[in-house]
Amino acid sequence: MSSAAVDSAIKQSANDLAKELEVERVLKAFKLNPYDILDLPLSATESDVKKQYRKKSLLIHPDKYKHERGLEAFDFLKKAHDHLIDLDKRKDIDMIMTHARTQVLKTILGSGFSTNVADDDPRLANLSPPFEQQVRAKGREILVEDELARRRKTKLAYANEGAEKAKAEAEIASRKRKLEEQSKWEAGRNTDPIALIPFQSCEVSRLLTHFFLSFSFIQNVEMSASKVGGTFRTRPIRKRRRRTTCMSWDERGSDLYLCVVSIPHAASHKSSQPLPKSILPPFCNIRTT
Missing domain, CATH: 1.10.287.110 (DnaJ domain)
Incomplete structure (x- = not known):
């Protein structure tokens, strides 16, 4: 080379x-x-x-x-x-x-x-x-x-963004759930024209926003026989069954409607026991008397 x-x-x-x-x-x-x-x-x-x-x-x-x-x-x-x-x-x-x-x-x-x-x-x-x-x-x-x-700031920003997103999603889910509950109640409540009494909003005092009424009614469910002298007489047995009526003002546009919902008590419920919340309207807190 x-x-x-x-x-x-x-x-x-x-x-x-x-x-x-x-x-x-x-x-x-x-x-x-x-x-x-x-x-x-x-x-x-x-x-x-x-x-x-x-x-x-x-x-x-x-x-x-x-x-x-x-x-x-x-x-x-x-x-x-x-x-x-x-x-x-x-x-x-x-x-x-x-x-x-x-x-x-x-x-x-x-x-x-x-x-x-x-x-x-x-x-x-x-x-x-x-x-x-x-x-x-x-x-x-x-x-x-x-x-x-800079990296800590970016990480914190992502964490805050995720927390805010989760909070917003939770609020949306909560509102959606409330709307669904309200819709279900609206679909199942008593829509009898007698139960919806229109009032002009200016004529109704806000002090009457909610009031509740409990009452009893009589229903003939059995017949009993009793001996009077030499003959038998039949008569109905009157049995009391308890129901609770909820009345509340429902604002619809410029009018107020008196909404009446009648809820039967279960046979096992006594007057001192509260009604199950599952059968109550979502916006009512009811006390029975």
Whole structure:
């Protein structure tokens, strides 16, 4: 093999190594800091950003270098470039990094010194770790805190949205259930014209909103025989069965109707026992007497 061929092979191997190292560097870079991904100082201009992106993209472009994670690294590089080209997004990251730089300067110089110090100031030389590295580390801490706060806020917003949605669904279900109960009662209540007595609303006192009446009635259910002298006489046995009547005012448009509902008692119910709620209208609270 000629020396030219050897030199070409060595050069190609070196280029491949440089590309592999660059892919690994981008993948290991802090993804929330575009300066870290593009390997640029905080003082980089827009022109510096474009030149650095062009240089790095040619180095690790998936069409020029095959790597199992080359496409992922190139995507990170593109997003970092777009972030720094966008003035609004760059303004946000610059504010965070400026704050980080100020905090590092206060730590190095003390609170009595001005923070308007250039990066090449002699007081910032020969630091361990270097000043730029300290600023990036501090910026990393701030960016991580901000990202965690943003995620907590988003999670809380989703939780609140879910709670509000569940509450709204519960209210809708409750209203629907009440309407169904009202409809069932309306369908089954006494609709005799005598039971619906119209009154003009202006003539009815609101003090008469609800009143209730209990009464007894007599029903012939059996016949009994008794001996009177030498003959037998039959007579009916009168048996009392208890019923409760509910009267309430039902507003329909501009009129009020007196609604009368007659509810029979079960044979086992005594006057001191309340009526089962299952047979009462949904809007009435009835006390029997």
